[in-house]
Amino acid sequence: MFESAELGHKIDKATYDKEVPKLREALLDAQFDLAEKARFPVIILVGGVDGAGRGETVNLLNEWMDPRFIQTHGMGEPSDEEMERPMMWRFWRALPPKGKIGVFLGSWYTWPILNRAMGRTKAAELDQSLERAKRLEKMLTDEGALIIKFWLHLSKEKQEARLRALEKNPKTRWRVTKRDWERFKRYDKFLTIHESVIRHTSTAESPWIVVEGADARYRSLTIGKVILEALRKRLAEAEKKKETAIRAAPLLPPIDKLNILETLDLTQKLEKKKFEAELEKYQGKLALLTRHEKFKDITVIAVFEGNDAAGKGGSIRRIASALEARQYQIVPIAAPTEEERAQPYLWRFWRHIPRKGRVTIFDRSWYGRVLVERVEKFCSEADWMRAYGEINDFEAQLVRHQTVVVKFWLSISKEEQLRRFKEREKIGFKRFKITEEDWRNREKWDAYEQAVGDMVDRTSTEAAPWTLVEANDKNFARIKILKTLCQRIEAAMKQL
Amino acid sequence: MFESAELGHKIDKATYDKEVPKLREALLDAQFDLAEKARFPVIILVGGVDGAGRGETVNLLNEWMDPRFIQTHGMGEPSDEEMERPMMWRFWRALPPKGKIGVFLGSWYTWPILNRAMGRTKAAELDQSLERAKRLEKMLTDEGALIIKFWLHLSKEKQEARLRALEKNPKTRWRVTKRDWERFKRYDKFLTIHESVIRHTSTAESPWIVVEGADARYRSLTIGKVILEALRKRLAEAEKKKETAIRAAPLLPPIDKLNILETLDLTQKLEKKKFEAELEKYQGKLALLTRHEKFKDITVIAVFEGNDAAGKGGSIRRIASALEARQYQIVPIAAPTEEERAQPYLWRFWRHIPRKGRVTIFDRSWYGRVLVERVEKFCSEADWMRAYGEINDFEAQLVRHQTVVVKFWLSISKEEQLRRFKEREKIGFKRFKITEEDWRNREKWDAYEQAVGDMVDRTSTEAAPWTLVEANDKNFARIKILKTLCQRIEAAMKQL
Numbered sequence: 001m002f003e004s005a006e007l008g009h010k011i012d013k014a015t016y017d018k019e020v021p022k023l024r025e026a027l028l029d030a031q032f033d034l035a036e037k038a039r040f041p042v043i044i045l046v047g048g049v050d051g052a053g054r055g056e057t058v059n060l061l062n063e064w065m066d067p068r069f070i071q072t073h074g075m076g077e078p079s080d081e082e083m084e085r086p087m088m089w090r091f092w093r094a095l096p097p098k099g100k101i102g103v104f105l106g107s108w109y110t111w112p113i114l115n116r117a118m119g120r121t122k123a124a125e126l127d128q129s130l131e132r133a134k135r136l137e138k139m140l141t142d143e144g145a146l147i148i149k150f151w152l153h154l155s156k157e158k159q160e161a162r163l164r165a166l167e168k169n170p171k172t173r174w175r176v177t178k179r180d181w182e183r184f185k186r187y188d189k190f191l192t193i194h195e196s197v198i199r200h201t202s203t204a205e206s207p208w209i210v211v212e213g214a215d216a217r218y219r220s221l222t223i224g225k226v227i228l229e230a231l232r233k234r235l236a237e238a239e240k241k242k243e244t245a246i247r248a249a250p251l252l253p254p255i256d257k258l259n260i261l262e263t264l265d266l267t268q269k270l271e272k273k274k275f276e277a278e279l280e281k282y283q284g285k286l287a288l289l290t291r292h293e294k295f296k297d298i299t300v301i302a303v304f305e306g307n308d309a310a311g312k313g314g315s316i317r318r319i320a321s322a323l324e325a326r327q328y329q330i331v332p333i334a335a336p337t338e339e340e341r342a343q344p345y346l347w348r349f350w351r352h353i354p355r356k357g358r359v360t361i362f363d364r365s366w367y368g369r370v371l372v373e374r375v376e377k378f379c380s381e382a383d384w385m386r387a388y389g390e391i392n393d394f395e396a397q398l399v400r401h402q403t404v405v406v407k408f409w410l411s412i413s414k415e416e417q418l419r420r421f422k423e424r425e426k427i428g429f430k431r432f433k434i435t436e437e438d439w440r441n442r443e444k445w446d447a448y449e450q451a452v453g454d455m456v457d458r459t460s461t462e463a464a465p466w467t468l469v470e471a472n473d474k475n476f477a478r479i480k481i482l483k484t485l486c487q488r489i490e491a492a493m494k495q496l
Numbered sequence: 497m498f499e500s501a502e503l504g505h506k507i508d509k510a511t512y513d514k515e516v517p518k519l520r521e522a523l524l525d526a527q528f529d530l531a532e533k534a535r536f537p538v539i540i541l542v543g544g545v546d547g548a549g550r551g552e553t554v555n556l557l558n559e560w561m562d563p564r565f566i567q568t569h570g571m572g573e574p575s576d577e578e579m580e581r582p583m584m585w586r587f588w589r590a591l592p593p594k595g596k597i598g599v600f601l602g603s604w605y606t607w608p609i610l611n612r613a614m615g616r617t618k619a620a621e622l623d624q625s626l627e628r629a630k631r632l633e634k635m636l637t638d639e640g641a642l643i644i645k646f647w648l649h650l651s652k653e654k655q656e657a658r659l660r661a662l663e664k665n666p667k668t669r670w671r672v673t674k675r676d677w678e679r680f681k682r683y684d685k686f687l688t689i690h691e692s693v694i695r696h697t698s699t700a701e702s703p704w705i706v707v708e709g710a711d712a713r714y715r716s717l718t719i720g721k722v723i724l725e726a727l728r729k730r731l732a733e734a735e736k737k738k739e740t741a742i743r744a745a746p747l748l749p750p751i752d753k754l755n756i757l758e759t760l761d762l763t764q765k766l767e768k769k770k771f772e773a774e775l776e777k778y779q780g781k782l783a784l785l786t787r788h789e790k791f792k793d794i795t796v797i798a799v800f801e802g803n804d805a806a807g808k809g810g811s812i813r814r815i816a817s818a819l820e821a822r823q824y825q826i827v828p829i830a831a832p833t834e835e836e837r838a839q840p841y842l843w844r845f846w847r848h849i850p851r852k853g854r855v856t857i858f859d860r861s862w863y864g865r866v867l868v869e870r871v872e873k874f875c876s877e878a879d880w881m882r883a884y885g886e887i888n889d890f891e892a893q894l895v896r897h898q899t900v901v902v903k904f905w906l907s908i909s910k911e912e913q914l915r916r917f918k919e920r921e922k923i924g925f926k927r928f929k930i931t932e933e934d935w936r937n938r939e940k941w942d943a944y945e946q947a948v949g950d951m952v953d954r955t956s957t958e959a960a961p962w963t964l965v966e967a968n969d970k971n972f973a974r975i976k977i978l979k980t981l982c983q984r985i986e987a988a989m990k991q992l
Contacts, residue, residue: 003962004756004953011752124620131627141744148745192958199957204882205744210953222751230745248637248701249644249726255718256507260500386700457500457706461695462688466499 001195005153005212009222016217023224024064030231031101035069038238039098039342040144044227045107048152049190050180051162052213057152058105060220061227071096075106084355086401087111088136092350097342098144108133109197117183117190126193130200132393137206139390142383143344146234147206150223151198152213156187162214248385253450260453266413266472275475282482283322289486290323290359294493299403300359302485305367306410307448308438309420310471311478315410316361318478319485323359333364345369345387346394353398366391367407370455375447388458395464404492405464406485409452410471414445497691501649501708505718512713519720520560526727527597531565534734535594535838536640540723541603544648545686546676547658548709553648554601556716557723567592571602580851582897583607584632588846593838594640604629605693613679613686622689626696628889633702635886638879639840642730643702646719647694648709652683658710744881749946756949762909762968771971778978779818785982786819786855790989795899796855798981801863802906803944804934805916806967807974811906812857814974815981819855829860841865841883842890849894862887863903866951871943884954891960900988901960902981905948906967910941 011019034042044061046054058072073094082090088108096102112129115121121129137147154162163180166172183190198208211222253259270278289295302319304312316330331352340348346366354360369391374384395405412420421442424434441448460466467484471477507515530538540557542550554568569590578586584604592598608625611617617625633643650658659676662668679686694704707718749755766774785791798815800808812826827848836844842862850856865887870880891901908916917938920930937944956962963980967973 001953001956003956004750004949007754007756007759009750009752009754122620124618124624127627128620128623131623146745195958199888202954203885204878207744207747207881207884207954209745209747218752222748225751226745226748229748233746248703249642249705249722250729251703251705252718252722252725254500254505255721256505256714258503258505260503263503382700385703388703389699392695453500457497458698458703460497460499462691 001198002153002155002191002210005210006155006158007212008214009212009218010215011217011221013217016221019221020224023221023228026228027065027224027231030228030235031066031069033235034101034231035099038235040146040234040238041096041098041140041343042101042231043096043140043145043147044101044103045109045147045149046103046105046152047107047109047150048211048213049154049159049194050183051159051166052152052154053216053219054105054152054213056216057150057219057223058103061103061223064224065101069099070101070103072103073105075104075110081355085353086397086403088397089350089353092347095140095343095347097339099342108136109201113190113193113197116193117186126196127200130197132397134201134203135389135393137201137203139346139386139393140344141205142386145344146230148227148230149201149206149208150226151194151208151210152219153194153210154213156191158214159184159187251385251450251454253446254453259449260456260468261411261449264411264468264470266411266416266470268470268476269473270475270479272475275479278479279318279482282479282486283318285486286319286322286482286489289489289493290327292493294496295489296357297402297496298489298492299354299356299398299401300485300489301354301398301403301405302359302361303365303367303405303407304361304363304410305365305371305408306469306471307412307417308441309417309424309433310410310412311474312363312410314474315408315478315481316363318482319361322482327357328359328361329354330361330363333362333368346390349394356402366394367455367459370459371448371451372441374451375444388455391459392461395459395461399463402492402496404488406488407460407464407466408469408481408484409456409466410469410477412471414442416472417442497694498649498651498687498706501706502651502654503708504710505708505714506711507713507717509713512717515717516720519717519724522724523561523720523727526724526731527562527565529731530597530727531595534731536642536730536734537592537594537636537839538597538727539592539636539641539643540597540599541605541643541645542599542601542648543603543605543646544707544709545650545655545690546679547655547662548648548650549712549715550601550648552712553646553715553719554599557599557719560720561597565595566597566599568599569601571600571606577851581849582893582899584893585846585849588843591636591839591843593835595838604632605697609686609689609693612689613682622692623696626693628893630697630699631885631889633697633699635842635882635889636840637701638882641840642726644723644726645697645702645704646722647690647704647706648715649690649706650709652687654710655680655683747881747946747950749942750949755945756952756964757907757945760907760964760966762907762912762966764966764972765969766971766975768971771975774975775814775978778975778982779814781982782815782818782978782985785985785989786823788989790992791985792853793898793992794985794988795850795852795894795897796981796985797849797894797899797901798855798857799861799863799901799903800857800859800906801861801867801904802965802967803908803913804937805913805920805929806906806908807970808859808906810970811904811974811977812859814978815857818978823853824855824857825850826857826859829858829864842886845890852898862890863951863955866955867944867947868937870947871940884951887955888957891955891957895959898988898992900984902984903956903960903962904965904977904980905952905962906965906973908967910938912968913938 046057048054062070062072075090078090091108094102112126116126141147163176163184167176198210202208209226211219213219304316306312320328320330329352336348349366352360369379369387370384373379398405421434421438456466469477469480542553544550558566558568571586574586587604590598608622612622637643659672659680663672694706698704705722707715709715800812802808816824816826825848832844845862848856865875865883866880869875894901917930917934952962965973965976
């Protein structure tokens, strides 16, 4: 894998001095086009071995390009904030928006490689990390991102020489630490792992570009030219419209029209007295659970989806009132903001992922992708079809990080919805809750039912199951929700 | 994941009798279009739990459709022939060609699921199998195949009832074995695994379609309609031209023009006397190695690529003459046959994979995809870019099955090639060896050099490395090849 990067590539000074001004001008032009015309994000990963010039490369890119449209992220040891969230959270918050370039020194590959080299993980775990990285990159490129992955390589001899040279020079001596030499001793071990990483994650959409790091001029000019060509190619393509047809079997509605939602017994009721007793019981239980010592080690994410007017807000308030105000956050999801539209669709949910000991309640969620966006054709079939897998990946990451993911679908009948719509129109302070859009959505009742059925079938997992809530009776719904939430938290705390 | 498939879906007899004739006619029409106009292969996997109607479904499809264009494969226990080759070999040889439908009862999922449920493998191993399955399916869909994956599900209660009913009826009693009841005892364990399989391998390109298996009419009609809609959708799409632009950074030639091939010292020579002694030594060694008891447990696949007139044939003969005739096969790769063009490009290599204790020598190989097909633009950039990963996957499967994969690139200088071309034109019995095409290829020397450099960088792996052979001197080349081959076989036998 590293054959061409051990040949001793070199560029002489005269050539370099001649080429660089042209390259810089062209890079600035391309960057300008990217920002102004073709708005897609560019993600540049700079990985490689110690001493191969990763830091210099990042500095140079900042020097050569317009720093207003470039963001550099040194991904060293994660902060406390970051440690308390899933591993990928720090990368999500650093993703560049459309029109900008994000340069990552260290990436989602850094820790899996280090952990494997230090013997902290097994080969199969490394493979799993790499598959996750591939799925992440596939999602990003499917969302339109251009990913350029550089791997700066040095042969064993060259790395040793480089470290010695840095040590010799009083100006650079500080850069070589004991850790660098310790890692150098494991050069061969690292090499095997690096090879495996590059082999497994060089996909057609985001291949690794291996660059020999020994000669600074060769390295810099190569990297600059690759970025330039990649930008130019994508800018030219962005002018054409992309075809998004997919070749899979279509998802059909059940031929006997028997949808999972229709099997719910919506007549279930809880009379007032019983309700009040149960409410007190489960709110009390929730209060105790969330104040328990062990709760500090878990995170709770509750998702509320449901028909319009199904009573999501009321249910959420019954949960919130049992929690400490500092402990929870309610995130209502409406149309995405401009900032959010400049990012992959999951970005706006990642940004709200809480740290440990906290509860975040999403009033509507990432499931909009496979519900409203699917039904209203806001995204293509290919986009919502891949979303099931992307969402499962996303939730699996949360669950791996001791997060309790509780998902509620609040279901009411078409008749009950009509009754509530009319009631809302009559009552002044509730009138704001009913819009033209609600009436329009209602006309697509069947299409939404199919979308909900497919959603449950494809995203109700052992780790993050859906709970369908019969919500014609608000009291019944609220208790079922509180009870489910308590059970899930209790189960998670027992597993600690 | 199985929510909608436990609802008790049913279709009454009257509806069924009315729908089936229409469906059958439409299916036959679609099948005819597939065979005549839009030629792509259709792969239908029928998986699911025991008693859910997998066998009946396959029989029914054969009854409903035109059996001339359908091939059914019951993938039970692998045969001796199959056990001696990598797991996927049996599927490759069963793939339907373009225009036909292959129905698989049991698939690449069957054994990974069983092995995991029986505790023979760990969770991480199952994950790895699933990732391999995903990569295989991605490759097949990238190559144009339509994959439809059915999962027939039964709830625990329904499965038990079904097994009991079969047992009660004297006509079907034989179908329920002790093994079925043993598996039933592990229903919950299987369910967890099935869920994981369906979640991980439901991609946008080839999602699982979960079908409740209890009611035969519902099951049959659903499956028939899904197949019909999938065929219609793809047939409609096939009329449009598919866009194959990829969004990755382009592979550029090294900016200092230093290609790995140019670093070879082509002046290396072996004088006649030394050559003869070495030839005797290494041919003798190879003869002994391949007759060794342990050789029965490994397979050798040797790949020869190189410049035109670099001496591949002569080198191959020097290997062959050390082997027993029954033991080896030489596969010359020319333009694909019609049968081969109707299959994914790797198919014609899979068909030649030998069993254990055998040697297969490929005179040119699957690397044509990233060499001649890339340079001559016989395939799109997207196609050859994904080929690196597909080839690495392919070779990794061989290596996992104790196959020694030895790959030689025979390199001669441009001048030496000219000399040999001219010589061939002069000598009568060698004249057939030089064609117009050889002269044309020569004009693209630089493009081929870049392609070879990228090929080595991207497919020389620890498990299946490239050996670059300096071949200006035929004797030197032949000995280097024989020596490398002996070393690799020796190393593999030591590891047994």
